[in-house]
Amino acid sequence: MSQKFIAKSRRLRSTIYSSRIEQQGLTSYTVYNHMLLPAGFSDSLEQTYYHLKKYVQIWDVAAERQIQISGKDASKLIQLMTPRNMTNTKAGKCYYCPIIDDNGGIINDPVILKFNNDKWWVSIADSDLLLYAKGLAIGKKFEVEIFEPNVNIMAVQGPKSFDLMNKVFGSKILELKFYNFDYFQFADNKYLIARSGWSKQGGFEIYVENDEAGLALYDEFFRIGDEFNIKPGCPHLIERIESGLISYNNDIDIGDNPFECGFDRFVDLDSDIDFLGKERLKEIKKEGISKKLMGVTISANEIQITGSLNLFYQNKLIGELRSAVYSPTFKKVIGMAMINKPFFTIGQNFEINLGDKGDKSIHSGTVCELPFI
Ligand code: THG
Secondary structure, three states, X not given: OOOOOOOOEOOXXXXXXXXXXXXXXXXXXXXXXXEEEXXXXXXXXXXXXXXXXXXXXXEEOOOOOEEEEXXXXXXXXXXXXXXXXXXOOOOOEEEEOOEEOOOOOEEEOOEEEEEEOOEEEEXXXXXXXXXXXXXXXXXXXXXXXXXXXXXXXXXXEOOOXXXXXXXXXXXXXXXXXXXXXXXXXXXXXXEEEEOOOOOOOOEEEEEEOOHHHHHHHHHHHHHHHHHHOEEEEOOOHHHHHHOOOOOEXXXXXXXXXXXOOOOHHHOOOOOOOOOOOHHHHHHHHHHOOOXXXXXXXXXXXXXXXXXXXXXXXXXXXXXXXXXXXXXXXXXXXXXXXXXXXXXXXXXXXXXXXXXXXXXXXXXXXXXXXXXXX
């Protein structure tokens, strides 16, 4: 496949970390929330995979934009957008929440940070949640302010992230619990830090609110990080599929409802909370789902996937593969697929054509559970 370049412009926003990562072996970007998101470095995908699982990486994930919702009706608006029950949520905690429309279709799957009942950050995946929130607030005449603050997340991921963070911020950082956040001091600046991140290798996300302070911290990590074998990195295709971390608009989209995405634990239909799509979700729950996001393994040594690939069982279409990669751990291709009823059972076999441009290259595969690890 010939590679093409993406032309930059104001509309395609750069990040504050570009000046650093472009000197550190960055080879490709993708586009996320109208912004550049690093997608590869000069080390191979397998090298960066083993590195992430053993050491520590700094990721520029500024493209995970924050939507601030504040004001007297902020909590009402947050609840209106998600089927997760937000009633007993606590300040200083993060919540992974499906955002749905009136039809139960997934609009986004952000991490939501609660500062207090009147101030929230919605750390969005790749869709324009700000417009959805604004439309709802206008229609409902809510007293809220909705905007995108200048926050640029730097993620510190990997098992050595704890040693690195301890060295910079002191041992208090090690007391931070999973999906909690707090402010921590380095030099003259305070940083909002959460124990979270888009890998299962452990780590933190630093919500940088001041560009200069962010770059100073970035440089400090690389100044002192050699002993932990620190490297720049980015969300990792192999690791995230093995870990079952969902990528919005790759694995799931507005045509899927929370039950089809395995988000049952984030749906509360039994309380009196008010959210859009509640009646529709009740119907879907009664009727049962017609498709489900599942893991798949495919006996192949490589795969390039840029769209969806159909899966067949006895010449019948039974679903579509949405993300996939060769896993050096499983020694085959693993992926996430939306599988139709009644075929979304563990052990279901299928065939897939991995041939390029009309060539046939039929491979066999099997449906399995998510996550892989
Ligand atoms: N961090 C922050 N913002 C984000 C992402 C992130 N915004 C965009 C995108 N990633 C949102 N999508 C996800 C998908 C999965 C998870 C987080 C964000 C995730 N899930 C855990 C899991 O599946 O085990 C925990 C979920 C839970 O059970 O609460 O981590 O990465 N700031």
